[in-house]
Amino acid sequence: MERKLGSAKRRKLVSDILLNGALTILCLLWALPTVGLFVSSFRTREDIFASGWWKVLPHRAYVTVETLDIPTGVTRDQVVEIAGVSGTFDEFRLGKTNSEGQQIIWVGNLRAGRIEIQEREWTTRSNFTLSNYEQVLAGKEYSYQRPDGSTQTVQGDNLTGAFLNSVAVAVPATIIPILIAAFAAYGFAWMNFTGRKFLFIMVVALLVVPLQIALVPILRDYQALKLNGTFLAVWLAHTGFGLPLATYLLYNYISGLPRDTLESAFIDGASHFTIFTRLILPLSVPALASFAIFQFLWVWNDYLVALIFIGEVREQEVLTMRLASIVGSRGADWHLLTAGAFISMLLPLIVFFGLQRYFVRGLLAGSVK
Amino acid sequence: MQNTSRASTPERILTLLTSTIGQVLISVLVPLLTFVVLWRGFLFLRDSNAPKSIIALVAIIWGVGGVGLLYLIANWIVEQLPDKWTARLQPFVFVGPAVAILIWYLALPAFRTFWISLWNRNGTAFVFLQNYLDVFRDRGMLESFRNNLLWMIVGTTFSVGFGLLIAVLADRSKFERIAKSIIFMPMAISFVGAGIIWKFIYENRPPGEAQIGLLNAVVTALGGQPQAWVSLVQPWNNLFLIVIVVWLQTGFAMVLFSAALKGIPAELLEASRVDGANEFQVFFRIMVPYIQGTIITVTTTIVIFTLKIFDVVMVMTGAQYGTEVIATQFYRQYFSNRNFGYGSAIAIILLIAVIPVMIYNLREFREKEAF
Numbered sequence: 001m002e003r004k005l006g007s008a009k010r011r012k013l014v015s016d017i018l019l020n021g022a023l024t025i026l027c028l029l030w031a032l033p034t035v036g037l038f039v040s041s042f043r044t045r046e047d048i049f050a051s052g053w054w055k056v057l058p059h060r061a062y063v064t065v066e067t068l069d070i071p072t073g074v075t076r077d078q079v080v081e082i083a084g085v086s087g088t089f090d091e092f093r094l095g096k097t098n099s100e101g102q103q104i105i106w107v108g109n110l111r112a113g114r115i116e117i118q119e120r121e122w123t124t125r126s127n128f129t130l131s132n133y134e135q136v137l138a139g140k141e142y143s144y145q146r147p148d149g150s151t152q153t154v155q156g157d158n159l160t161g162a163f164l165n166s167v168a169v170a171v172p173a174t175i176i177p178i179l180i181a182a183f184a185a186y187g188f189a190w191m192n193f194t195g196r197k198f199l200f201i202m203v204v205a206l207l208v209v210p211l212q213i214a215l216v217p218i219l220r221d222y223q224a225l226k227l228n229g230t231f232l233a234v235w236l237a238h239t240g241f242g243l244p245l246a247t248y249l250l251y252n253y254i255s256g257l258p259r260d261t262l263e264s265a266f267i268d269g270a271s272h273f274t275i276f277t278r279l280i281l282p283l284s285v286p287a288l289a290s291f292a293i294f295q296f297l298w299v300w301n302d303y304l305v306a307l308i309f310i311g312e313v314r315e316q317e318v319l320t321m322r323l324a325s326i327v328g329s330r331g332a333d334w335h336l337l338t339a340g341a342f343i344s345m346l347l348p349l350i351v352f353f354g355l356q357r358y359f360v361r362g363l364l365a366g367s368v369k
Numbered sequence: 370m371q372n373t374s375r376a377s378t379p380e381r382i383l384t385l386l387t388s389t390i391g392q393v394l395i396s397v398l399v400p401l402l403t404f405v406v407l408w409r410g411f412l413f414l415r416d417s418n419a420p421k422s423i424i425a426l427v428a429i430i431w432g433v434g435g436v437g438l439l440y441l442i443a444n445w446i447v448e449q450l451p452d453k454w455t456a457r458l459q460p461f462v463f464v465g466p467a468v469a470i471l472i473w474y475l476a477l478p479a480f481r482t483f484w485i486s487l488w489n490r491n492g493t494a495f496v497f498l499q500n501y502l503d504v505f506r507d508r509g510m511l512e513s514f515r516n517n518l519l520w521m522i523v524g525t526t527f528s529v530g531f532g533l534l535i536a537v538l539a540d541r542s543k544f545e546r547i548a549k550s551i552i553f554m555p556m557a558i559s560f561v562g563a564g565i566i567w568k569f570i571y572e573n574r575p576p577g578e579a580q581i582g583l584l585n586a587v588v589t590a591l592g593g594q595p596q597a598w599v600s601l602v603q604p605w606n607n608l609f610l611i612v613i614v615v616w617l618q619t620g621f622a623m624v625l626f627s628a629a630l631k632g633i634p635a636e637l638l639e640a641s642r643v644d645g646a647n648e649f650q651v652f653f654r655i656m657v658p659y660i661q662g663t664i665i666t667v668t669t670t671i672v673i674f675t676l677k678i679f680d681v682v683m684v685m686t687g688a689q690y691g692t693e694v695i696a697t698q699f700y701r702q703y704f705s706n707r708n709f710g711y712g713s714a715i716a717i718i719l720l721i722a723v724i725p726v727m728i729y730n731l732r733e734f735r736e737k738e739a740f
Contacts, residue, residue: 240474
């Protein structure tokens, strides 16, 4: 009996290790991309270009311990001896190893250059900097050496304006649909009027309609109304596209609130408006919060709607648009891209980790979309 | 009498002010004043050169406050009417704005886009279904359909598969919360941000140089040649883009599955294990059938999502190198080629593709609800 228990325990331990091991590997895989971006955003431009971000971890690499002058008057095919090894220029260019395990490498060309003697050591490349963020947020200039030796100075990028635009778009585009949806949900749940059922079926039907369908007609309306490129235009568009889900979610919640509370308020002579603002809204905070997070992340991360309704108006450009255009125009400037991407993720990540509980609840309730 | 008892102090003052003439006058003046204020705000936001932070602040106050104010005024007007009319009109104050916006932004556009799709590129000649025939004859479009199918099948399968696997693993682990947070986190990241993250992973340098992209570093460390994963490795480059969406969507699937798994009665699992079922049998015979409904929901959600995929492709490849999908075709036809009829036809095809899900939703709603 005891032995049986012991083997069951051992089996449990093994399966626990396997289970947690598999989970750890998956988590590492999932976290690695973001970690790489985060680490890179603090590395200097030169470091990013010279080595992968994982080189900030301790690793073994050749480190120069001594520098020698190149032998003079050597021809390309001539065999020379340096630090105990012999070889031609081309061989030394690629690096030759001597008996002590040192690597001898010829840096530069045949006439002008130097010899470096390197040893394999544990090392890290960990000189971190905040200058990427200064360059991408405040448009600070940076300079670098071109391959031909000349120095190039380039203006960074100004994401501060785009960040503020994103705030100005995302906050109202989150609150307005919630407010409108909450009024509607209350109306559907607690008021009687003709067409109530028909209108709510319309809400359900519109849940899955792709927003692409609306872009063309709405853009035409905006052109006629001269609304293009204004904040109002984007808010209304996000409101329209977010409203079916918002109304549906809030209806489910508000219609489930205890009937007694409302009826006693009615008997006390409270109007619908008072009941809604004083009673229903405070009671619905969990549902409002879940949808708010949902909508905020959606609007903040949106690219398509902003691209179409803000379009060419540079002053109103939001973060995703600015970032996408940096990707297009200077896709090799990884120090700007990584820092910029991280700035764009900052607010959503704070909201996400701060209010994860509500977000999950919203997802669970609204997974029909 | 009823009026005084339910009114708060400012409302009571207003009621006192309103004799018959005053009532009419105020009912006209108050909305007028509101609209003037809101209009001034709109002009300020559109034309002002004030510092960005001030504009953002004004925008938030104006936008949110404005909507609140409109409801307040509309309700106030309706409550000034005789009780019978208040009861009749008040529902429309509550529901009206939402319905109007839904009709303007979603319901009507469906028909308007369909109408535009029956015309030629600039709407000068009625071509009936010609655009649709062209869509299904265009080789680029057919390639987009193929790619979208790939997105839907591969993207959905892996998101659902990984989501289920991680949900089951996490459910039995001590580190459930932290593991779920890590897997879930990409959901907070924009597609543009995710695009940058993954472009950096796929970054390609000529052979011999230090590889700064993770994938090529691994490949060269194993003795392979660095590749331009998202551009030259066609048609497999689509899969490298799909990985990004799997990375983003697995968290969503996991959260829903995790909640569903917790709903399985513990006795049921216990009983089957006592009866000698191994873990695989428990998984396939008990868990999967039990959470079938959730699996269907998650699958349809991700299918619809991949059907509309746009941002990832746009940022990663600019829809070049054979990675075009339906939504990028729509964007290119409409906004770059200015072929309005053709672009609208593509949008209608997207709509038709989701109609089965719409019908399913409606049927579910009708069964569930005693509306």
